[in-house]
Amino acid sequence: MxxxxxxxxxxxxxxxxxxxxxxxxxxxxxxxxxxxxxxxxxxxxxxxxxxxxxxxxxxxxxxxxxxxxxxxxxxxxxxxxxxxxxxxxxxxxxxxxxxxxxxxxxxxxxxxxxxxxxxxxxxxxxxxxxxxxxxxxxxxxxxxxxxxxxxxxxxxxxxxxxxxxxxxxxxxxxxxxxxxxxxxxxxxxxxxxxxxxxxxxxxxxxxxxxxxxxxxxxxxxxxxxxxxxxxxxxxxxxxxxxxxxxxxxxxxxxxxxxxxxxxxxxxxxxxxxxxxxxxxxxxxxxxxxxxxxxxxxxxxxxxxxxxxxxxxxxxxxxxxxxxxxxxxxxxxxxxxxxxxxxxxxxxxxxxxxxxxxxxxxxxxxxxxxxxxxxxxxxxxxxxxxxxxxxxSGAVPADWRSHAHWEFDFRDVIGGETERALGLRPGQCVLNVLRGERYKYVHFAALPPLFFDLAEDPGQFRDLAADPAHAALVRDHAQALLSWRMENDERVLANTLLTADGVFSRGETRGPDMPKGAESPL
CATH class of the missing domain: 3.40.720.10 (Alkaline Phosphatase, subunit A)
Incomplete structure (x- = not known):
């Protein structure tokens, strides 16, 4: 090349x-x-x-x-x-x-x-x-x-x-x-x-x-x-x-x-x-x-x-x-x-x-x-x-509407985290879906967190258990699950062995959240 x-x-x-x-x-x-x-x-x-x-x-x-x-x-x-x-x-x-x-x-x-x-x-x-x-x-x-x-x-x-x-x-x-x-x-x-x-x-x-x-x-x-x-x-x-x-x-x-x-x-x-x-x-x-x-x-x-x-x-x-x-x-x-x-x-x-x-x-x-x-x-x-x-200053129409990050807090050698929080190693992880207004934090085996960044930019008030925000929490949890499913490891997922040999197709990366999932309050 x-x-x-x-x-x-x-x-x-x-x-x-x-x-x-x-x-x-x-x-x-x-x-x-x-x-x-x-x-x-x-x-x-x-x-x-x-x-x-x-x-x-x-x-x-x-x-x-x-x-x-x-x-x-x-x-x-x-x-x-x-x-x-x-x-x-x-x-x-x-x-x-x-x-x-x-x-x-x-x-x-x-x-x-x-x-x-x-x-x-x-x-x-x-x-x-x-x-x-x-x-x-x-x-x-x-x-x-x-x-x-x-x-x-x-x-x-x-x-x-x-x-x-x-x-x-x-x-x-x-x-x-x-x-x-x-x-x-x-x-x-x-x-x-x-x-x-x-x-x-x-x-x-x-x-x-x-x-x-x-x-x-x-x-x-x-x-x-x-x-x-x-x-x-x-x-x-x-x-x-x-x-x-x-x-x-x-x-x-x-x-x-x-x-x-x-x-x-x-x-x-x-x-x-x-x-x-x-x-x-x-x-x-x-x-x-x-x-x-x-x-x-x-x-x-x-x-x-x-x-x-x-x-x-x-x-x-x-x-x-x-x-x-x-x-x-x-x-x-x-x-x-x-x-x-x-x-x-x-x-x-x-x-x-x-x-x-x-x-x-x-x-x-x-x-x-x-x-x-x-x-x-x-x-x-x-x-x-x-x-x-x-x-060039042009943001594609289907560009992501959220940032994502993950933090793994397992203690492989001593197991201190697992004992203190009553978790298995694979449960010592959190995922974040951070949008323009809302932020959702999902723990594998601990309570989630949900923040309204417009009202609480410092993230001091967790709204995950607030009935008034239940629909938004649900939408974000579902969106995070869909995002993880779409972004599972895919190295061979778009490859097939056929009578004509190996066929591979590239995958276009698309939006990360269904439209309307982050509707304002």
């Missing part, structure tokens, strides 16, 4: 970047001039959602084009079935050798491997098809080696470099030597070495994922007093009354990765400390914006930007104190709503898109770009649709 000369792809994936944290969207603490400029040239998707959480499942959906219900890599460490193709393998069909800067958090399929294979000792594997030019996992090598070469005294373990000298103080390293700058430097150096040849690069930055420690001047770029207060109930016990899963999660929630070396208990997080955490989070976003700007400037200066599809997004979001939560668990929008900016040199000026888009759409979109002719049929496993029409 031929490749149009110099048809390049740059896919930038941040980690834990909330979808509202762009100054182009009016966030008071966002300092993202470079992404704002990129969005003004390309297309900004205001309602883009990831399919799963945490990192491993989220990236599996993004890079396979599959919903969690189909790829079944439900947690960090759950193997991704080797039978699935992915974006990198498909790009190789077009003559590209996709380069990886950062990580994919892909847990390899253990079947066919020796039990002693070191690849089976970590969830941080590399997805098949990617060439790891600069692998940067939680061990932070080779960044630590870079720091040593710059004269830093890197502690043991190396991750202790994230510990600030004082609470909420700046990082011990300079901004030009940060993990974010390091990865951007490696990508730019690689681009300089391959000028004149078509290329494909995935740059997976760890930021703004915790630990929330930022180098100067980003550590105090944002005044904590200017950060919007978190939307949450009066205390965590009141918050937990909304649902049994939420009560259980809040009661056990504690982590030491938000400020490296110091445990943070979200249940007792006072407003001032939370404001400082939120300010540092936005400082890390500003730092990443600066480094993305350097990369885009290099492409512009070399002329490569005119031949490069640029996509910037994140794997999942961050609760950031909302509902007394840190991290990305559960069903609230903040954990799944992520930025998406696409600059397609063939379709500039797409504007702002309000239609619901999803991570499963990115693989079909990129394959369309690589094909360079008419829209191509993505692999049968893909659950999404190409965003190419939306990049």
């Amino acid at each position: 031929a490749v149009r000369p110099l048809r390049n792809v740059l896919l930038i994936v941040a980690d834990q970047w909330r979808g509202d944290c762009l100054s182009a969207l009016g966030h008071p603490c966002a300092r993202t001039p470079n992404l704002d400029a990129l969005a003004s040239e390309g297309t900004l998707f205001r309602r883009h959602y990831g399919q799963a959480s945490p990192c491993g499942p989220a990236r599996a959906s993004l890079l396979t084009g599959m919903y969690l219900q189909n790829h079944r890599s439900v947690a960090n460490g759950t193997p991704l079935d080797a039978r699935h193709t992915n974006l990198a393998l498909e790009a190789r069909r077009f003559g590209h050798a996709p380069a990886l800067f950062g990580y994919t958090d892909t847990s390899p399929d253990p079947r066919g491997r020796d039990p002693g294979d070191p690849a089976l000792r970590s969830y941080e594997g590399v997805m098949a098809g990617f060439d790891p030019v600069c692998s940067l996992t939680e061990s932070i090598e080779p960044w630590a080696e870079h720091l040593r070469a710059r004269g830093y005294l890197v502690p043991e373990p190396a991750r202790a470099i994230y510990r600030a000298a004082e609470p909420f103080g700046p990082a011990a390293y300079r901004a030009e030597d940060s993990d974010t700058a390091f990865l951007a430097d490696r990508l730019i150096g690689w681009l300089k070495g391959g000028e004149g040849k078509p290329w494909f690069a995935l740059a997976a930055f760890i930021r703004p994922h915790p630990p929330w420690v930022a180098p100067a001047p980003y550590h105090d770029l944002i005044d904590p007093a200017t950060t919007p207060p978190a939307a949450r109930a009066v205390d965590w016990t009141a918050e937990g009354k909304q649902h049994p899963w939420l009560a259980w999660h809040l009661a056990r929630q504690k982590t030491d990765c938000w400020m490296e070396g110091e445990a943070v208990d979200p249940r007792v997080l006072d407003a001032a400390t939370l404001a400082r955490l939120r300010a540092t989070y936005h400082g890390l976003i500003a730092e990443l914006d600066t480094q993305i700007g350097r990369i885009i400037d290099h492409l512009r200066q070399t002329g490569a930007l005119d031949d490069t599809l640029v996509i910037v997004t994140s794997d999942h979001g961050e609760m950031l104190g909302e509902h007394w939560m840190l991290g990305k668990s559960g069903y609230f929008d903040e954990a799944y709503h992520v930025p998406l900016i696409i600059r397609d040199p063939d379709r500039l000026g797409g504007g702002v898109i309000d239609a619901f888009t999803e991570h499963v759409d990115l693989m079909p979109t990129i394959l369309d770009w690589l094909d360079g002719t008419s829209p191509t049929h993505p692999p049968a496993q893909c659950d999404g649709r190409s965003l190419a029409p939306l990049l």
Whole structure:
């Protein structure tokens, strides 16, 4: 299959970047001039959602084009079935050798491997098809080696470099030597070495994922007093009354990765400390914006930007104190709503898109770009649709009216979740159907939730048991069931063996909800 000369792809994936944290969207603490400029040239998707959480499942959906219900890599460490193709393998069909800067958090399929294979000792594997030019996992090598070469005294373990000298103080390293700058430097150096040849690069930055420690001047770029207060109930016990899963999660929630070396208990997080955490989070976003700007400037200066599809997004979001939560668990929008900016040199000026888009759409979109002719049929496993029409500002009449995500909360090793909530492993899952006005959350074996987002945008009042909303709850439950049935794994479903041989038919992806199912009150 031929490749149009110099048809390049740059896919930038941040980690834990909330979808509202762009100054182009009016966030008071966002300092993202470079992404704002990129969005003004390309297309900004205001309602883009990831399919799963945490990192491993989220990236599996993004890079396979599959919903969690189909790829079944439900947690960090759950193997991704080797039978699935992915974006990198498909790009190789077009003559590209996709380069990886950062990580994919892909847990390899253990079947066919020796039990002693070191690849089976970590969830941080590399997805098949990617060439790891600069692998940067939680061990932070080779960044630590870079720091040593710059004269830093890197502690043991190396991750202790994230510990600030004082609470909420700046990082011990300079901004030009940060993990974010390091990865951007490696990508730019690689681009300089391959000028004149078509290329494909995935740059997976760890930021703004915790630990929330930022180098100067980003550590105090944002005044904590200017950060919007978190939307949450009066205390965590009141918050937990909304649902049994939420009560259980809040009661056990504690982590030491938000400020490296110091445990943070979200249940007792006072407003001032939370404001400082939120300010540092936005400082890390500003730092990443600066480094993305350097990369885009290099492409512009070399002329490569005119031949490069640029996509910037994140794997999942961050609760950031909302509902007394840190991290990305559960069903609230903040954990799944992520930025998406696409600059397609063939379709500039797409504007702002309000239609619901999803991570499963990115693989079909990129394959369309690589094909360079008419829209191509993505692999049968893909659950999404190409965003190419939306990049021209036109939303197809049958485009989805909802976003969907899934969260699996089973505890494979200890079974703590199952014992606490009286569930079997397969029952530890929730599905979300999120529309313009209403949001329905279905648990496999726990009560559902239903929110009127127009009246209750913070999602504090569950209406699932309200008789006045019974018909709407029923309609959404039925729509979610129909959506799941339509989106069951279909790789061979449209293939028949006949007397004339193998017959296969591509499947057109259609709307996700029957018309009228979301009628207003």
